[in-house]
Amino acid sequence: MKIRANGIEIEVEDSVTQDASFAAKPAVLLIMGLGLQLIAWPTDMVQGLEDAGYRVIRFDNRDVGLSTRMDAAGKPNLMWASLQYKLGFTPAAPYSLSDMAADAIGVLDALGVRQAHVVGVSMGGMIAQRVALAVPQRVLSLTSIMSSSGAKGLPGPTPEVLRAMLSRPTGSSKSAVIEHSLALFRAIGSPAFPLPEADLRARITRGVERAFYPVGTLRQMVAVVSDHARAALLGRIAAPTLVVHGTADPLVPLACGQDTARRIPGAKLVTIEGMGHDLPPEPVRRILAALLSHITAHPAA
Template structure:
């Protein structure tokens, strides 16, 4: 369903849409990563949270999926932004992760949810950290998965992953876009838990057919690069925090998750062998084994 939040249109899926009894249960706000849509959350993860008695709210971040796009802000020059960042400068971004955190809080406002457990993956973890900083009174708990503090000096993505990430599809057809996305998913995926080819292709095709907006992903990426102050602020987070990271993550290396956990007072760290930068069934099982008790303990 489409809602108006923080002055923009945001596409939302809410457990209470299909079952009104969820409206009175503790809410979990799931925030997806760079360029990814709400459908990227594994169904088994959503269902497990619902079975645990939690109201699950997912949404498309601004500039991707079925939420508002910001094409009037122009196409960013990521190469120039990268050069500026390496020189110690802060590139200008069309909007910030703070703005995206305000979107997330706007979703809660629109759904009349006073407090929620906030769970984010990758860029979504960064946004979740911003939510916990901006609205501690509304954040029941924080879970940051395969994400980072954004501190300078942390290990960067493997060069081969960066090449794929910055490359373009061979054409504009659905088939070309699917092949390009498949290459990226294989490059960042979990080496110990490779997704079956047919299953991955079906999932990727569904996402491309639902919405494909690469310039929005580029603007989101610039917002990530420009968020240089977050690391120094993480010590102010008061929400009970769980940090989860794959030991084989080639996009956001393990040290980034470890740094996040060190900076947030009292944060617990779970590392998963063989997990990359995706959510295959076995790592999801291990995530849920830690996540659900974490949420229940801070209900």
């Protein structure tokens, strides 16, 4: 369903749509990562949360999926933005992660949710951190999965992953786009938990058929690299925090999760051996167990 939040249209999936009784249950807000849609949240994770008695709210970030596309912002020059970042300058972004956090807060407002457990993966973890900073009274708990503090000096993607991210499909056909995405997901995937190619291809195909808008991903990338000041603010986060990270993440290395946990007072770090930058079934099972333990320990007052 579409809702109006923070001045834009946002596509939302809410447990209440399927079962009105979820309106009385504690809410978990899931924030997805760079260029990915709400359907990228594994069904096992969503179902596991609902089975445990939680209302699950997912949404497409701005510039992805079925939410508002920020066409007026134009196509950013990613190479120039990266160079500015490396030289110590802050790239000019078409919007910020704080703007995207305001979108997430707007989703809660539109649905009448006063407080929620906020969970983000990758870029979504960064947005979740911004939500916890902006409206601490509304965040029952924070969970940051395979994400980063954004601090300068942290390690970045491996050369292989960087090449895959900066490459382009060989053509504009659906098959060319799917093959390109397959190569990227193979590069960032979990070496200890490889997904069968048929499953991975099915996931990618579903996303491409639902919505494909790569320029939106570029704008999100600039928002990420321009948000390095967030690291110095993380000490202000008051929400009980869980940080989850794979030991084999080639896109956002483990040191990024370790730095996040170090900066947030009282944060708990859970590492998953052999997990990369994706959500295969076995890591999802472990993440869900840690997440449920975390959020059930911090109910609404």
